[in-house]
Amino acid sequence: MSVIVQAENVSVDYGRKNPVHAVRNVSLTIEENQFVGLVGESGCGKSTLGFALARLERPPAQIISGTIQIVGQDWRTLAAEPLRRARWTEVSVVLQSGMNALNPIMTIGAQFKDVMEQHTRMSPAEIVARAETMLEMVQIQPEVLGRYPHELSGGMKQRIAIALALVLQPKLVIMDEPTTALDMVVQRQIVENLKELRRQQAFSMLFISHDLGLVLELADQVVVMYAGEVVERQSATSMLDHPWHPYTRALMHSLPDPENPKGSYEGIPGTPPDLHHIPTACLYAPRCPLATDVCRAQTPPLEDLKVVDLRCFVTREEVGVHVGTGA
Amino acid sequence: MEYFLRRVIFLIGTLWVAVTVNFFIPRAMPGNPVETMMARFHERGTMSPSAMKAITVMLGISHGNIFQQYGEYLNHVVHFNFGVSYTYFPYSVTYMISHALPWTLGLVGVATIFSFGLGTMFGIIAAMRRGKAVDGSLTILSSFTNTFPYFWFGLMALYFLSFVYHWFPLTGAYGASMTPNLSWSFIGSVAYHGFLPALTIMISSIGGWLLGMRNNMINALNEDYVLLATAKGLKPSWVAWMYVARNAILPNLTGFAMALGFVVGGSLLTEIVFSYPGIGYLLYNAVVNEDFPLMQGIFLIIVVCVVLANFVADLAYVMFDPRVRRGGAS
Numbered sequence: 001m002s003v004i005v006q007a008e009n010v011s012v013d014y015g016r017k018n019p020v021h022a023v024r025n026v027s028l029t030i031e032e033n034q035f036v037g038l039v040g041e042s043g044c045g046k047s048t049l050g051f052a053l054a055r056l057e058r059p060p061a062q063i064i065s066g067t068i069q070i071v072g073q074d075w076r077t078l079a080a081e082p083l084r085r086a087r088w089t090e091v092s093v094v095l096q097s098g099m100n101a102l103n104p105i106m107t108i109g110a111q112f113k114d115v116m117e118q119h120t121r122m123s124p125a126e127i128v129a130r131a132e133t134m135l136e137m138v139q140i141q142p143e144v145l146g147r148y149p150h151e152l153s154g155g156m157k158q159r160i161a162i163a164l165a166l167v168l169q170p171k172l173v174i175m176d177e178p179t180t181a182l183d184m185v186v187q188r189q190i191v192e193n194l195k196e197l198r199r200q201q202a203f204s205m206l207f208i209s210h211d212l213g214l215v216l217e218l219a220d221q222v223v224v225m226y227a228g229e230v231v232e233r234q235s236a237t238s239m240l241d242h243p244w245h246p247y248t249r250a251l252m253h254s255l256p257d258p259e260n261p262k263g264s265y266e267g268i269p270g271t272p273p274d275l276h277h278i279p280t281a282c283l284y285a286p287r288c289p290l291a292t293d294v295c296r297a298q299t300p301p302l303e304d305l306k307v308v309d310l311r312c313f314v315t316r317e318e319v320g321v322h323v324g325t326g327a
Numbered sequence: 328m329e330y331f332l333r334r335v336i337f338l339i340g341t342l343w344v345a346v347t348v349n350f351f352i353p354r355a356m357p358g359n360p361v362e363t364m365m366a367r368f369h370e371r372g373t374m375s376p377s378a379m380k381a382i383t384v385m386l387g388i389s390h391g392n393i394f395q396q397y398g399e400y401l402n403h404v405v406h407f408n409f410g411v412s413y414t415y416f417p418y419s420v421t422y423m424i425s426h427a428l429p430w431t432l433g434l435v436g437v438a439t440i441f442s443f444g445l446g447t448m449f450g451i452i453a454a455m456r457r458g459k460a461v462d463g464s465l466t467i468l469s470s471f472t473n474t475f476p477y478f479w480f481g482l483m484a485l486y487f488l489s490f491v492y493h494w495f496p497l498t499g500a501y502g503a504s505m506t507p508n509l510s511w512s513f514i515g516s517v518a519y520h521g522f523l524p525a526l527t528i529m530i531s532s533i534g535g536w537l538l539g540m541r542n543n544m545i546n547a548l549n550e551d552y553v554l555l556a557t558a559k560g561l562k563p564s565w566v567a568w569m570y571v572a573r574n575a576i577l578p579n580l581t582g583f584a585m586a587l588g589f590v591v592g593g594s595l596l597t598e599i600v601f602s603y604p605g606i607g608y609l610l611y612n613a614v615v616n617e618d619f620p621l622m623q624g625i626f627l628i629i630v631v632c633v634v635l636a637n638f639v640a641d642l643a644y645v646m647f648d649p650r651v652r653r654g655g656a657s
């Protein structure tokens with residue numbers, strides 16, 4: 001399998017004076033056709049990381065270190081014009097639902113057309129045909145091409161945004177909370193659409209969500225972020241059986257219980273730390289039921305423990321036992 | 328269509344109110360127009376009572392009750408008949424206005440269109456280069472000219488460029504020895520005479536357009552669809568125009584249509600400073616001479632222009648903003 005994205009030690013700050021260290025030393029690999037899920041509480045830096053990878057960070061955000069290799073090119077140092085040409089043909093994005101990602105004064109058709117015109121040599125007829133095919137893939141009538149965004153429902157707009165993201169058959173699609181602002185029924189439709197699309201077209205995905213359940217359902221590999229850092233990374237199937245980091249476990253616990261779906265959605269007690277000053281300690285320790293003195297005095301590294309990448313002094317021992325017994 | 332119909336009804340209603348107010352205001356004012364007129368003739372020599380009677384009839388001053396007067400007035404208005412000017416007797420008000428209007432429309436209209444076009448263009452440039460030197464100098468310059476008393480600028484220009492250095496003429500819309508025709512030398516003379524007044528109007532208004540457009544652009548740049556357009560790898564000029572500028576210009580179109588409405592009435596000081604024979608200058612003379620019919624006629628023209636411009640502004644919004652176009656009126 002070839003590697004599509006290879007990001008190493010990416011750090012992003014907001015502001016220069018007294019910066020917020022929103023993302024710190026994150027490394028991420030996404031392989032061909034792999035769906036990677038990125039989860040964590042609100043404010044943990046998921047969007048910041050996702051936008052930085054696509055080089056869509058906006059001031060005051062600033063990538064202060066790291067490399068971002070995408071299909072063999074370093075997007076961090078790529079000049080403006082080659083970067084522009086690589087956009088959408090290699091990496092496309094779907095913004096959070098409810099954001100107005102579509103231009104209100106252009107028809108849907110025109111917003112499919114401009115990107116195809118500027119990146120391919122397709123004829124006008126081919127462009128229309130391709131746009132219609134894409135809409136069909138997300139179950140939307142081709143007539144919609146002549147409509148304006150304000151004439152469509154939120155769910156339709158989001159499916160159109162997904163179709164638009166796949167129109168040039170990019171290597172990677174970054175989706176930032178694509179279903180968050182939609183109601184449960186529409187959210188379900190979109191998740192089914194995504195699974196179906198995966199069967200029809202080959203692409204990798206970085207799926208950003210605060211909903212661990214959704215990520216476990218869609219992704220092959222799950223990356224858990226806490227306070228700007230990766231704290232755990234493993235395959236979705238093994239995470240379902242063994243969430244290692246206490247934070248991941250807490251996220252699991254806060255999922256709605258399938259046996260008792262009406263049961264209250266429990267948040268994790270406590271609040272994430274202030275990211276202006278990063279202490280020498282495990283950042284999760286103040287909220288962690290398993291925290292020891294070591295956790296409060298040293299920063300745990302992200303360790304490759306074969307079955308999982310984990311940043312925890314306490315549960316790393318459990319992994320050792322688990323691997324040792326071969327269970 | 329229903330939207331259009333509603334707008335037309337609204338337009339007619341507004342015009343009726345304006346016309347009616349225009350009827351009552353002079354009648355509520357102290358003094359009798361005929362006496363004013365007579366007083367003016369008396370200054371030139373005594374008149375016989377029969378001559379006075381003849382003039383009263385000729386001026387079309389009716390003696391019916393207020394309703395008859397109002398009916399007569401409406402009838403006159405729809406025929407563009409506003410009576411005879413006291414000051415420019417025996418010329419009619421309509422004649423005077425129709426000779427002043429083209430100058431104002433030409434001077435202020437052209438200046439307003441240029442000012443809007445250039446201001447918008449520089450606003451786009453400033454916003455796309457925000458934070459850079461171009462943006463800084465354009466913004467500072469605009470904030471400065473925007474707060475400038477423009478008649479003062481007009482007076483300075485007139486004093487130095489016309490009076491001291493004789494580069495430009497002091498008064499009028501064309502050379503005193505010329506008669507209006509369509510020859511190049513006449514057109515050249517008109518452009519030469521119109522240059523300073525037009526410059527004064529433009530300098531006083533261009534900054535507003537620039538700052539407004541820059542502001543709208545910067546707001547539009549933060550929109551999600553602009554972020555997506557960048558992500559799509561579209562050409563920067565395409566993004567700047569189709570995604571940012573076209574959205575940013577929408578609120579300004581209304582302002583522009585309104586500005587066109589104020590073209591007729593809004594240049595009073597400039598026309599006075601440059602003795603430019605337009606509506607503003609005519610109104611000034613009408614006021615100075617207590618020429619009620621002329622004032623009434625000019626006010627009516629000004630109000631009608633503003634109301635029509637409002638109507639056009641609404642239609643322009645419908646043309647350019649699909650959200651209003653299909654969603655009906657909001």
Ligand SMILES: Nc1ncnc2c1ncn2[C@@H]1O[C@H](COP(=O)(O)OP(=O)(O)OP(=O)(O)O)[C@@H](O)[C@H]1O
Pocket residue numbers: 014015020022040041042043044045046047048049059060061210275
């Ligand atoms: N413009 C900004 N200026 C300063 N700090 C910012 C800015 N935008 C985000 N941050 C900070 O960066 C951190 C990460 O924000 P980010 O939006 O990436 O979080 P997220 O994980 O996507 O959260 P959510 O689930 O709410 O979208 C947060 O702590 C936030 O306070």
Ligand SMILES: [Mg+2]
Pocket residue numbers: 046047048176177
């Ligand atoms: Mg986010």
